[in-house]
Amino acid sequence: MGLASDSPAFPFSTAKLSAASPRFCNPISRRIFSDVAGDLTVSVDGQSFLLHKFPLVSKSGRIRRMIAESKDPDLSKLELVNVPGGALAFDLAAKFCYGSNFEINTVNVAHLRCIAEYLEMTEEYQEENLIIRTETYLNEIVVKNLDKSLEVLCACDGLDPTVEEIGLVDMCVDAIALNASKEQLVSGLAHLECDVGSGKLRMHCQDWWVEDLSALRIDYYQRVIVAMRRTGVRPESIGISIVHYAQTALKGIERRHVWDSGPLVGDDQRVIVETLIDLLATEKITSVTLSFLFGMLRMAIEADVSLDYRIEVEKRIGLQLEMASLDDLLIPARQTSDSMFDVDTVHRILVNFLQRIEEDDSGNLSPCGYESDDGLKSPSHSSVLKVGRLMDGYLAEIAPDPYLKLQNFMALIELLPDYARIVDDGLYRAIDIYLKAHPSLTDSECKKLCKLIDCQKLSQDASSHAAQNDRLPIQTVVRVLYFEQLRLKSTVSSSSSHLQYTPSGGDCAGSLSQRMFGGGGSGVPSSCVSPQRDNYASLRRENRELKLEIARMRVRLTELEREQGVMRQGMRDGRSGEHGRALLASISRGFGRIAMIGAQERSKTKTKKKSSHSQNWSSDGGGKISSRRRHKPPSVSYAAS
Numbered sequence: 001m002g003l004a005s006d007s008p009a010f011p012f013s014t015a016k017l018s019a020a021s022p023r024f025c026n027p028i029s030r031r032i033f034s035d036v037a038g039d040l041t042v043s044v045d046g047q048s049f050l051l052h053k054f055p056l057v058s059k060s061g062r063i064r065r066m067i068a069e070s071k072d073p074d075l076s077k078l079e080l081v082n083v084p085g086g087a088l089a090f091d092l093a094a095k096f097c098y099g100s101n102f103e104i105n106t107v108n109v110a111h112l113r114c115i116a117e118y119l120e121m122t123e124e125y126q127e128e129n130l131i132i133r134t135e136t137y138l139n140e141i142v143v144k145n146l147d148k149s150l151e152v153l154c155a156c157d158g159l160d161p162t163v164e165e166i167g168l169v170d171m172c173v174d175a176i177a178l179n180a181s182k183e184q185l186v187s188g189l190a191h192l193e194c195d196v197g198s199g200k201l202r203m204h205c206q207d208w209w210v211e212d213l214s215a216l217r218i219d220y221y222q223r224v225i226v227a228m229r230r231t232g233v234r235p236e237s238i239g240i241s242i243v244h245y246a247q248t249a250l251k252g253i254e255r256r257h258v259w260d261s262g263p264l265v266g267d268d269q270r271v272i273v274e275t276l277i278d279l280l281a282t283e284k285i286t287s288v289t290l291s292f293l294f295g296m297l298r299m300a301i302e303a304d305v306s307l308d309y310r311i312e313v314e315k316r317i318g319l320q321l322e323m324a325s326l327d328d329l330l331i332p333a334r335q336t337s338d339s340m341f342d343v344d345t346v347h348r349i350l351v352n353f354l355q356r357i358e359e360d361d362s363g364n365l366s367p368c369g370y371e372s373d374d375g376l377k378s379p380s381h382s383s384v385l386k387v388g389r390l391m392d393g394y395l396a397e398i399a400p401d402p403y404l405k406l407q408n409f410m411a412l413i414e415l416l417p418d419y420a421r422i423v424d425d426g427l428y429r430a431i432d433i434y435l436k437a438h439p440s441l442t443d444s445e446c447k448k449l450c451k452l453i454d455c456q457k458l459s460q461d462a463s464s465h466a467a468q469n470d471r472l473p474i475q476t477v478v479r480v481l482y483f484e485q486l487r488l489k490s491t492v493s494s495s496s497s498h499l500q501y502t503p504s505g506g507d508c509a510g511s512l513s514q515r516m517f518g519g520g521g522s523g524v525p526s527s528c529v530s531p532q533r534d535n536y537a538s539l540r541r542e543n544r545e546l547k548l549e550i551a552r553m554r555v556r557l558t559e560l561e562r563e564q565g566v567m568r569q570g571m572r573d574g575r576s577g578e579h580g581r582a583l584l585a586s587i588s589r590g591f592g593r594i595a596m597i598g599a600q601e602r603s604k605t606k607t608k609k610k611s612s613h614s615q616n617w618s619s620d621g622g623g624k625i626s627s628r629r630r631h632k633p634p635s636v637s638y639a640a641s
Helices: 027-033 053-057 061-069 086-098 109-118 130-142 146-155 168-186 218-231 235-249 267-281 290-303 307-318 343-362 379-398 406-415 425-437 443-450 460-467 474-500 506-510 512-516 530-562 564-573 577-603
Strands: 040-044 047-051 077-080
Touching: 040 053, 040 086, 047 053, 047 086, 053 061, 053 086, 061 077, 086 109, 109 130, 109 146, 109 168, 130 146, 130 168, 146 168, 168 218, 218 235, 218 267, 235 267, 235 290, 267 290, 267 307, 290 307, 307 343, 343 379, 343 406, 379 406, 379 425, 406 425, 406 443, 425 443, 425 460, 443 474, 460 474, 474 530
Parallel strands: 040 077
Antiparallel strands: 040 047
């Protein structure tokens, strides 16, 4: 780049300068050197500048020393290496040496300060040299304004290591944090006034600088957030800023399906995810939403960050798992896994949740060490019930996955305590779906899985379906019928107690027990007890028949267990299929009687046929399940075949 004889070799701004920005112009030096040919060629990053030695050595200590140390008295070429800001920054410094017209602003002040440090343009060589001029601009204009501090900090990118050595980054970081804290105090933690010059609308004080912070590179952003915490900026404001930064910097990392095949996440995005997780680790729980935490967890899995960072997010999620939705838990597995969903991550989250519950429950103990009376009504117990329902839905969603291992499926079921489920209908539904999607399970595996169902917690609809479900082991079906028989016995006992006591008193109440059990009297039924007596007699007769049926089934079950080895071989070639079908048919008939008796007791009129189930369970001859699902798993149906 040559120097013309009538003008400097550097373009300069002719725009009108603001009063706050210094302007440099020395017409005398321009006029002198415009008539003198250049005698020094300076090379910077492959670009050559034809200049004059005198204006450079008069203000730059580095160039003066390089020329003085040169063995060539007629040195005409000079090469500068590792120049901060490159040729652009050197061009600005040369303009200053020549006295060309330009201004210092937030865009170029970082470059000017770094190149001035590199060229050693101090007061030792000339008064009001470039270093002191840039420092004056920074101290009087930049650090007093949050917007200008942000602009200068953004401009520091690419000026390492000089920008760190001179402390410019720390200056801007501290200025941003201090000004943000002052804004919140001045606004009374309410609203900021509208900035007429920039056209920004009135908004909450934690919002207006969020977008500007998102323009910073991740290491600068981290230092700003740390400084904001130190100066007392509200955690809510910091949380909003972290969320916005993640949405801006990681918008390329989208939720991908496990069958997608795309390029892996780059190292830069991995560093961003890890840094944001570090920042979240010290934030209050309420500063970010649960959905954002799940989003960060998905990004961490996609970016393949180390397990320590993922565990940190999982701990935060576990502290408020009861607020999660089923969609949040459906985390796709990585491409390297055969499974569709990341079950291990959900397992760790559930462990963290239960640890939190255990800590909360320890606070409910009385001074003597006993649990308080309202433990079952405590918020922690309510949270466990919510998570229990959530996990039942999650189990039903992942059950159709053909690659889901039995031990992983059972581990999730066994992790929750017994009191997490009031009824086991949801668990039964999930296990039935898993049995259908995994027909290759052995008999022992099926028995082990079905033992996790508490038959006493099954509703009548679920019990009715289980009695006709040919996928369940025979032992499970018998347990279902046994507990249903106990339930019926309890119902009959309750009915008997009700019949023996009527609040109206009188002869009707006094003679009821005698007449029902064959006592004396005329034998003519009273009008107030005759319908109840007939109904009760029918119930007792049905109960006796049911007991006989259960006894016969127990005998047949014992025979089947004794011949287990023969039966297992027989099921392969079809020889023993008749035993299983006959037993299930007998069980179904017995359960039909249970259902009819239960319906008869509820209606208090006459025995009704077992009604079809129209809410969560729909049974047909093949034991099919018809249930509503929020999500349709790929290629797997819930209905029995």
